[in-house]
Amino acid sequence: MALMxxxxxxxxxxxxxxxxxxxxxxxxxxxxxxxxxxxxxxMYVVKKDETYKKMAQFWGKIFLLSFAVxxxxxxxxxxxxxxxxxxYSRFMGDIFGxxxxxxxxxxxxMESVFIGVWMFTWNRFKPAVHVWFIWLTMIGSMCxxxxxxxxxxxxxxxxxxAINQATGRVKMTSFGAIIANPQLWKVFxxxxxxxxxxxxxxxxxxxxFGLLRKHNHDFFKKSMRIGLWVSLxxxxxxxxxxxxxxxxxxxxxxxxxxxxxxxxxxxxxxAPWTVIASFDTDKHETKSSIEIPKVLSLLAYxxxxxxxxGMNSLNQELHAKYDKKFGADMNYYVPVKTVFWSFRVMAxxxxxxxxxxxxxxxxxxxxKNTIENKRWLLWVLGICTYTPFVFNSAGWLxxxxxxxxxxxxxxxxxxxxxxxxxxxGQLWFTNIVYFLMFSLMGAVMVFYSRKIMIKxxxxxxxxxxxxxxxxxxxxxxxxx
Amino acid sequence: MSALQLLWFILIAVLFIGFFFLEGFDFGVGxxxxxxxKNDDDRESLIATIGPHWDGNEVWLxxxxxxxxxxFPLWYASLFSGYYILLFLTLCALIFRGVSFEFSxxxxxxGGRRFWYWALCIGSTVAPFLLGMMFTSLIQGLxxxxxxxxxxxxxxxxxxxxxxxxVAVTLLCLIHGLNFIRLKIDGNLxxxxxxxxxxxxxxxxxxxxxxxxLLFIFTDFFKERPISTLLLLVLIxxxxxxxxxxxxxxxEGWGFxxxxxxxxxxxxxxxxxxxxxxxxxxxxxxxxxIKDASASPYTLKIxxxxxxxxxxxxxxxxxxxxxxxKRRVKASA
Numbered sequence: 001m002a003l004m005x006x007x008x009x010x011x012x013x014x015x016x017x018x019x020x021x022x023x024x025x026x027x028x029x030x031x032x033x034x035x036x037x038x039x040x041x042x043m044y045v046v047k048k049d050e051t052y053k054k055m056a057q058f059w060g061k062i063f064l065l066s067f068a069v070x071x072x073x074x075x076x077x078x079x080x081x082x083x084x085x086x087x088y089s090r091f092m093g094d095i096f097g098x099x100x101x102x103x104x105x106x107x108x109x110m111e112s113v114f115i116g117v118w119m120f121t122w123n124r125f126k127p128a129v130h131v132w133f134i135w136l137t138m139i140g141s142m143c144x145x146x147x148x149x150x151x152x153x154x155x156x157x158x159x160x161x162a163i164n165q166a167t168g169r170v171k172m173t174s175f176g177a178i179i180a181n182p183q184l185w186k187v188f189x190x191x192x193x194x195x196x197x198x199x200x201x202x203x204x205x206x207x208x209f210g211l212l213r214k215h216n217h218d219f220f221k222k223s224m225r226i227g228l229w230v231s232l233x234x235x236x237x238x239x240x241x242x243x244x245x246x247x248x249x250x251x252x253x254x255x256x257x258x259x260x261x262x263x264x265x266x267x268x269x270x271a272p273w274t275v276i277a278s279f280d281t282d283k284h285e286t287k288s289s290i291e292i293p294k295v296l297s298l299l300a301y302x303x304x305x306x307x308x309x310g311m312n313s314l315n316q317e318l319h320a321k322y323d324k325k326f327g328a329d330m331n332y333y334v335p336v337k338t339v340f341w342s343f344r345v346m347a348x349x350x351x352x353x354x355x356x357x358x359x360x361x362x363x364x365x366x367x368k369n370t371i372e373n374k375r376w377l378l379w380v381l382g383i384c385t386y387t388p389f390v391f392n393s394a395g396w397l398x399x400x401x402x403x404x405x406x407x408x409x410x411x412x413x414x415x416x417x418x419x420x421x422x423x424x425g426q427l428w429f430t431n432i433v434y435f436l437m438f439s440l441m442g443a444v445m446v447f448y449s450r451k452i453m454i455k456x457x458x459x460x461x462x463x464x465x466x467x468x469x470x471x472x473x474x475x476x477x478x479x480x
Numbered sequence: 481m482s483a484l485q486l487l488w489f490i491l492i493a494v495l496f497i498g499f500f501f502l503e504g505f506d507f508g509v510g511x512x513x514x515x516x517x518k519n520d521d522d523r524e525s526l527i528a529t530i531g532p533h534w535d536g537n538e539v540w541l542x543x544x545x546x547x548x549x550x551x552f553p554l555w556y557a558s559l560f561s562g563y564y565i566l567l568f569l570t571l572c573a574l575i576f577r578g579v580s581f582e583f584s585x586x587x588x589x590x591g592g593r594r595f596w597y598w599a600l601c602i603g604s605t606v607a608p609f610l611l612g613m614m615f616t617s618l619i620q621g622l623x624x625x626x627x628x629x630x631x632x633x634x635x636x637x638x639x640x641x642x643x644x645x646x647v648a649v650t651l652l653c654l655i656h657g658l659n660f661i662r663l664k665i666d667g668n669l670x671x672x673x674x675x676x677x678x679x680x681x682x683x684x685x686x687x688x689x690x691x692x693x694l695l696f697i698f699t700d701f702f703k704e705r706p707i708s709t710l711l712l713l714v715l716i717x718x719x720x721x722x723x724x725x726x727x728x729x730x731x732e733g734w735g736f737x738x739x740x741x742x743x744x745x746x747x748x749x750x751x752x753x754x755x756x757x758x759x760x761x762x763x764x765x766x767x768x769x770i771k772d773a774s775a776s777p778y779t780l781k782i783x784x785x786x787x788x789x790x791x792x793x794x795x796x797x798x799x800x801x802x803x804x805x806k807r808r809v810k811a812s813a
Binding site for chain 1: 531533535538539542545550551553557558559560562565567571572575576578579581583586587629782791801804
């Protein structure tokens with residue numbers, strides 16, 4: 001029985017990781033794409049140049065593909081809390097359900113209705129009206145990010161609650177405090193700028209592949225310019241927003257911060273930054289590392305002095321704080337290696353994309369426009385298409401694994417949240433099917449996006465049928 | 481039971497009614513891509529009738545789930561964990577049909593298109609069947625312990641009533657979808673939809689009678705709430721009779737509205753039978769009640785305020801979007 005329940009817990013965690021990571025390939029991309037396409041269509045409205053209309057429609061096709069996959073994989077997320085984590089849902093329902101319901105009511109309806117209108121009304125509305133539909137879609141998708149992050153922020157840093165003494169469950173005491181959670185307003189800008197960077201990088205990358213194929217030269221170059229400018233600003237913004245978020249994490253979740261930087265022992269007055277390191281996670285020590293003096297103090301406090309607390313002393317503090325309630329055999333060390341390396345992938349990735357944006361902008365500038373001769377750079381930009389998805393996932397791994405062993409920080413452990421009714425057999429079955437389904441969908445998505453790129457902007461495509469001119473809701477439908 | 485608890489119980493029902501009314505015809509159109517369409521041009525025209533709407537319609541389900549989580553977390557937790565495999569398969573069906581709209585439009589080979597068209601049809605058939613099964617199985621008294629954990633075996637999910645319930649919901653969705661097609665398309669497909677839907681009503685009546693009998697045998701609806709249950713059954717049959725009359729008399733609009741209302745009144749029948757419970761246990765002492773399953777009064781109050789602000793706005797643009805696409809889809813030759 002004991003072995004069986006460990007199996008269920010690991011399998012349920014694996015399923016959550018797999019479904020959210022896959023979902024989160026498409027969500028930031030869709031949010032960012034809505035933004036990029038909205039910019040393109042706005043340029044069409046302002047400059048009245050048909051190229052920009054073509055651009056919005058062409059990139060819109062890839063946006064719609066990703067949106068569709070994002071929507072359907074999102075339903076899994078909402079069901080999953082009840083299916084695999086019913087005890088969590090019972091414990092947290094008073095708080096967690098509200099943002100989810102508001103997300104659906106406010107954001108999902110908005111984005112799904114206006115994207116439907118946007119898709120099919122290019123010839124029905126004046127451009128200056130039509131462009132609003134994509135902006136409303138984008139606003140809807142950004143609103144959804146606020147609400148789901150409000151729910152997640154509570155799990156990272158609970159605010160506005162009390163424990164119901166009769167049931168032992170969490171009870172909402174202040175809706176305002178849940179919305180005002182400082183975590184939320186630090187993580188939201190980071191996620192949104194990351195989303196925009198993702199989409200811009202993909203636009204640049206696909207345009208680079210288009211240029212390598214040497215067709216629709218002007219179209220892809222113009223798209224690339226827009227993408228590069230957006231990615232430049234987004235890359236800077238995502239780094240700045242990440243820095244703000246770090247400040248918050250140091251305060252609320254010092255264990256998470258110590259793990260991202262691989263700090264076991266409390267540092268001295270001026271903390272060195274570990275570039276890379278190898279760890280012994282059993283003995284809780286760093287085996288070997290390359291360090292740069294003072295930089296960690298700089299990252300953490302924006303000055304050359306200031307010590308950072310290590311995981312070992314944090315572990316003792318957490319034991320002192322929680323042993324009475326959760327028992328002495330809790331392990332408060334987060335998965336150090338994964339979190340440490342994920343941080344390096346994510347932060348290094350942002351730096352890489354900043355660099356490629358600058359390079360791209362240099363070689364596409366008006367008077368010295370030589371990018372088509374720089375095939376190496378086109379290849380680099382092309383390959384970069386795939387990278388932001390890895391960087392985004394790494395960011396989420398830090399956020400979610402850094403919460404270990406808590407489901408809700410300080411209130412409920414992961415092990416206490418899992419559904420008592422779910423069996424390992426069921427989880428094996430659903431994990432395997434999800435995995436196969438996601439592999440198929442991811443492959444098809446990439447395949448069709450590539451097809452769209454090859455066909456270029458002048459292909460009208462099949463799409464859905466057009467509408468004719470008679471009205472079924474006229475009188476004839478309701479009686480003769 | 482407080483007034484807000486009652487309000488949210490009703491609101492959950494309303495969201496499910498909205499879902500079945502709207503997504504019901506999407507499912508029906510999805511099924512019609514096999515039973516009605518003869519070639520890919522037909523299919524493309526049929527898909528065009530729901531192209532702008534299916535996504536918004538599906539959000540009703542997500543909203544119903546979210547609202548259930550927010551207002552009755554214990555109901556949500558027990559229901560979703562208790563119907564693990566049924567819900568998982570429903571998700572698979574919804575996923576495949578959801579992506580099929582975009583993927584079939586992008587597929588270039590005949591094989592690729594065929595695959596996604598099949599995904600659309602099978603997904604649109606399986607999803608309402610499984611949801612119908614779930615709703616008609618959960619009214620029969622579940623093996624639920626005092627913590628609300630449901631340890632349901634296969635035969636709790638799959639039994640005579642739940643199969644008939646699943647088939648009835650699927651059939652009604654098909655009828656509803658065909659009525660929608662009659663409204664939204666012209667020419668050959670419109671006539672064929674008329675011919676098919678007329679026949680299906682007779683099957684539906686047979687199904688409704690069987691369903692009523694099984695409801696009497698398998699549930700405590702007639703014991704707990706005999707009069708309202710009976711009245712609602714009469715309402716369901718009356719609505720489908722009106723819908724059939726309209727179908728024959730070519731009142732396409734009313735036919736569509738009444739077939740949707742038939743679906744809606746089935747949801748009312750189930751919620752009426754559940755009341756004042758949200759889940760019925762085989763041991764009555766373990767049944768989950770509205771008064772125990774809900775969120776705190778504070779959360780309910782917040783959610784009520786939020787819903788009062790957001791629902792009217794949402795309904796306004798939702799209805800507007802149908803108004804935008806009120807014209808008929810050009811049918812293939």
